[in-house]
Amino acid sequence: MGASVMLEALEGIRATLWPRAFKRFTGAMLLLPAVALVLVLVAGLAWMGDASLHLLDTETFETGADYTAANYRQMGGQATYWIVLGRSILGAAIVTLVTLVLAFPYAYVMVRTGSAWTRKILLVSLFLPFFIGQVVRAYGWLIILGKEGLLNSLFGILGLGPFKMIYNYPSVLFGLVQYLLPFAVLLIAPAVTAIDEEIELASESLGAHWLRTFRHVTLPMAKPGLVAAALVVFTLALTDYAMPVILGGGTNDFIANAVYDAFFRISDSGLGSAVAIVLVLIATLLAAVILTVLGSGTLGFSAERR
Amino acid sequence: MNRNPIDRRTFLQGAGAFAATLPFGRFAFAAEPAKPKELIVRVWGGEWKDAIDGGVSQSFAKATGIGIKYDETEDNELQPKLWAAVKQKRRPPVAVNWDTTTNATKSALKKMGEDLSDLPNLKGLLPVAQPLGFEGYPLVNVYSYVYVLAYRTDAFPQGAPKSWKVLLDPKFKGRIALYNDGIGFHPAAQVAGGGKVEDIPKNMKAAWDFIGKLKAQKPLLGEDPDFTNWFQKGEIDLACTIVTNARGAKKNGVKVAWTIPEEGAKVDTDALWIPKGLPANELYWAKQYVNYALSTEAQQGWCDGLGLPGVNPNINPPADMVGDPAYPTKPEDFKKLIRVPNRIQVENEKEWFGKFKSIMQG
Amino acid sequence: MVAVEGVGKSFGGTTAVTDVTFSVPRGRFLTILGPSGSGKTTLLRMIAGFIEPSQGEIYIHGKPVSAVPPHRRAIGMVFQRLALFPHLTAWDNVAYPLRMRGFDAAEIPDRVAAMFGIVQLKGFEQRRIQQLSGGQQQRVAIARALVFEPDLVLLDEPLAALDRKLREEMQLEFRRIQQELGVTTINVTHDQREALVMSDEVMVMDGGRVQQLAPPAETYRNPANAFVATFIGVTNFLPAHVASRTGSALRVRIGDLESPARLADPQLPTPPHGAAVDCALRAEHVWLRSGAPADADCSSSGRVMQCIFEGDRIVYEVAVAALGPALIRVIDRTPEAHLLLAPGAPVEVGWNARDLIVFPR
Structure with a gap:
């Protein structure tokens, strides 16, 4: 009774604030926060685009008023940026490949296992790293893989080592794979769930052993999830900052580190913006290539789901 | 770690004498400007923060009743924020910035800092305290x-x-x-x-x-x-x-x-400087903080913590640094x-x- | 062709299938009929090779197959949810087993085309699965299961999801194809009508055990036990006592009535005088007359309580005072002058001795 009176009152307020005639705008209103967020991002990008076109005067530490492409020229002319760029793209590609190869069986077993316990354990080990955070995890690897770390002390007991396992390119990639694996699993799992187990049984009964079933049925049907995972993992790896800093030992920078250095270490926001803009363009371009070649996956832009 | 706690009276006498020596200007108040509840000082963490806290901040807070809060943002990362705030005439995020002299010089070139020439404790410091290439003191070097x-x-x-x-x-x-x-x-x-x-x-x-x-x-x-x-x-x-x-x-x-x-x-060297845009009373007390940091007492405590030679010639090296070529x-x-x-x-x-x-x- | 001998399966502590033995000769159509949980699907999956039996052995062409993985068994299967490959065209779905089983690439198109002819899907070859209707999808699934000429085809209730009209059409359609190709088939269903319509033999299962294995008419006319009698057709169950027996002639007392009856299995010894038994009486074997007494071995008067008109038949529920409080279900396929008897109408009901089937307890 009281509740219904209250509901009616609330409905009255709603009717005054948002008359029925506005109803067709309700959908648009719900989109507003997302649109606002995107607009802020676009504004930030526009600001950076503008900043990238002004040159810093190191005598006064003021940026010039004139528009110039000098920052881009400077960047293009410096081998460091090309090396760092190449390292980031190659690294992101390797990380994507390895992550997908590891994530797929994980997601598959998590979805298909008949044991509730196995599923729970897999889920918990998947979500736990999310609560820990990237930087802490990276430091964890320092403790485990360092010269006097856990692994080397175990090797020591066996009379081996110590081995240098951190502060190099492979350790950065390793850290990235470990960091991005949960993202990939979470994006692939729904795609595996969508594959009726009967379809795999059908393939077997039609004469395909498990490997061919995997290749001809499971993999093509899971493609949407794999594409989504590849896209997310690739862009996150390409733009990562923390892993190269913490596990790279200072000599394995990615582009984001170059952006940071320009902004904060040499206080050159123009050059930093130019590097950042180039990074955004390359990431967008590569994402577009992935989408064009492989389709949009579960991130779906097309209305027709195949 | 409360080394060399200074007597509140001594400090206030110093401050009073300091006001009395200036015939005009904003320090020529009969009474001190209102005290802010706290001042925010940017510092580096770890050893560095412990040193300034034990050597400078604790005794300053005890003498004035103004709490010192720390902002541990990396100097390089705080810099653009400070610049933006000063440029837009907003209140800067910190009252005192402990900075590398290189970074502080960049800020001084952009005229981001208040002039500190009128601090009484500048007198008698080693020449290295004065920044080169500027009129006055848009920053003050504090140790080498x-x-x-x-x-x-x-x-x-x-x-x-x-x-x-x-x-x-x-x-x-x-x-x-x-x-x-x-x-x-x-x-x-x-x-x-x-x-x-x-x-x-x-x-x-x-x-x-x-x-x-x-x-x-x-x-x-x-x-x-x-x-x-x-x-x-x-x-x-x-x-x-x-x-x-x-x-x-x-x-x-x-x-x-x-x-x-x-x-x-x-x-x-490293430096202290005060960004423009603080309210008048806060600026006054920020300057008092910097001034105090240059005093023999504060320099002794602070530099003991760091193991570095201060700009105040009257301090003694910490025991473990005596005869060390790095001191x-x-x-x-x-x-x-x-x-x-x-x-x-x-x-x-x-x-x-x-x-x-x-x-x-x- | 296929022989199942003493096969059982338990998962953890629960037993799904117990000691099942049967065989299907070449070209015959067997339906395993049972409610859900009766073990029929487990049995089918053991034959397909997806599940390994805990006991017993399955033979195909006389050879034990327990150690043979599914993809090496020459078995075509039509799945409950069809399990068509959505990323392939209808053509590629049907060609899939031929490619996987290493058929000569040159002969694949002819075989696939022939199969599209048999299932009457010509012209739909290049459609994607989602672009086909439910019935067309059924045909693709059937074509895919048959195209490689398997020794045996298994149907795991593929028709269950269809609406009734389409389902009945597909039952006849599959029976036609099966007979045309002469392929040995095992079908699983919970639909008694489907079992009776399609099969050469029906195997009724319940609780993981075989209840009866017989031709459709036999399971209908001579249910081996009370479960089969209930599961197939609409049956009245009446508790009774043996009133007398003279040779093979048996009389039972149901409530206040005494009626001649027959024993379900003449091989079994006749229960002694006074023994409690169950009598099954199919609803369509009950005579119903308004006014005149029923022309039957036993009759009594009652009152219509409910009348359900189903078009080709009318189902009545009748209270018969002499039989006690339970209502008697009657199916009338020849309604008098298209007259429905309204609830409350007085009627005479009756039945013949051969239709009152006695199951000893």
Whole structure:
């Protein structure tokens, strides 16, 4: 009774604030926060685009008023940026490949296992790293893989080592794979769930052993999830900052580190913006290539789901 | 860690006398301006924060009743925020910025800081306290520090290495460390590479060649906390770092010592400055804070914590630094130290940085 | 062709299938009929090779197959949810087993085309699965299961999801194809009508055990036990006592009535005088007359309680005072002058001795 009176009152307020005639705008209103967020991002990008076109005067530490492409020229002319760029793209590609190869069986077993316990354990080990955070995890690897770390002390007991396992390119990639694996699993799992187990049984009964079933049925049907995972993992790896800093030992920078250095270490926001803009363009371009070649996956832009 | 607590009365007398000496200006109040509840000071964490807290802030707070809060944002990261705030005439995020002299010089060039010329405690400081190339004091240098060659004593049973060239010894491949922007290493590399200090910045081929050879040694590149950490974890044997970090590691029980090799070592300074845009009363008390930080009492406590020579000539070195070449007091100590004017550093930093990166990231 | 001998399966502690033995000769159509949980699907999956039996052995062409993985068994299967490959065209779905089983690439198109002819899907070859109707999808699934000429085809209730009209059409359609190709088939269903319409033999299962294995008419006319009698057709169950027996002639007492009856299995010994038994009486074997007494071996008067008109038949529920409180279900396929008897109408009900089937308890 009281509740219904209250509901009616609330409905009255709603009717005054948002008359029925506005109803067709309700959908648009719900989109507003997302649109606002995107607009802020676009504004930030526009600001950076503008900043990238002004040159810093190191005598006064003021940026010039004139528009110039000098920052881009400077960047293009410096081998460091090309090396760092190449390292980031190659690294992101390797990380994507390895992550997908590891994530797929994980997601598959998590979805298909008949044991509730196995599923729970897999889920918990998947979500736990999310609560820990990237930087802490990276430091964890320092403790485990360092010269006097856990692994080397175990090797020591066996009379081996110590081995240098951190502060190099492979350790950065390793850290990235470990960091991005949960993202990939979470994006692939729904795609595996969508594959009726009967379809795999059908393939077997039609004469395909498990490997061919995997290749001809499971993999093509899971493609949407794999594409989504590849896209997310690739862009996150390409733009990562923390892993190269913490596990790279200072000599394995990615582009984001170059952006940071320009902004904060040499206080050159123009050059930093130019590097950042180039990074955004390359990431967008590569994402577009992935989408064009492989389709949009579960991130779906097309209305027709195949 | 409350060293040299000063008597509240002594402090207030000082402040009163300070106001009385100025016939006009904003300090000529009969009464002090209203005290803010707290002042925010930007600091580096760890050893650094403990030192300023024990040496300066605690006794300042006790004497004035103004609490000191710390902002531990990296100096490089706070810088653009400070600049934006001053430019937009907003209240800056910190009242006092403890900064490298290089970064503080950049801010001074952009006229971001309040002039500190009227601080009474500037009188009698070492000349190094005054920033070069400016009228007045848009910043004040507070102590010097040396980029020493720190080493693990276990790796050098014969005693300290003599030359920076030890970094090229294949024995130490993968076990040496530098700052990730190469800061503090250029002059040493210039001399070790066979060049002359006077040629900086015009001809630094010797330095770049030396750094190029160093790249093959697979150095680790990091920042202040990394060095202490790496020594502790046994990752490195040698590092070019500020003596404070090596001393920190040593205090933590790591077997570390440091030396100034025959080629010499770079000496640099850190500074305090006050960004423009503070309310008048807060500015007054921020200046009092900086002024107090330059006093003999505060300098003694602060620099004891850091193990660095302050700009106040009346302080005594901490016991463990007496006779240490990294705590220069005698003329022959100073001979081995190389000073690069901050203006030259500011103007060339970007290029040096780019060169260093292109060698190390290649 | 296919022989199942003493096969059982338990998962953890629960037993799904117990000691099942049967065989299907070449070209015959067997339906396994049972409610859900009766073990029929488990049995089918053991034959397909997806599940390994806990006991017993399955033979195909006389050879034990327990150690043979599914993809090496020459078995075509049509799945409950069809399990067509959505990323392939209808053509590629049907060609899939031929490619996987290493058929000569040159002969694949002819075989696939022939199969599209048999299932009457010509012209739909290049459609994607989602672009086909439910019935067309059924045909693709059937074509895919048959195209490689398997020794045996298994149907795992593929028609269950269809609406009734389409389902009945597909039942006849599949029976036609099966007979045309002469392929040995095992079908699983819970639909008694489907079992009776399609099969050469029906195997009724319940609780993981075989209840009856017989031709459809036999399971209908001579249910082996009370479960089969209930599961197939609409049956009235009446508790009774043996009133008398003279040779093979048996009389039972149901409530206040005494009626001649027959024993379900003449092989079994006749229960003694006074023994409690269950009598099954199919609803369509009950005579119903308004006014005149029923022309039957036993009759009594009652009152219509409910009348359900189903078009080709009328289902009545009748209270018969002499039989006690339970209502008697009657199916009338020849309603008098299209007249429905309204609830409350007085009627005469009756039945013949051969239709009152006695199951000893």
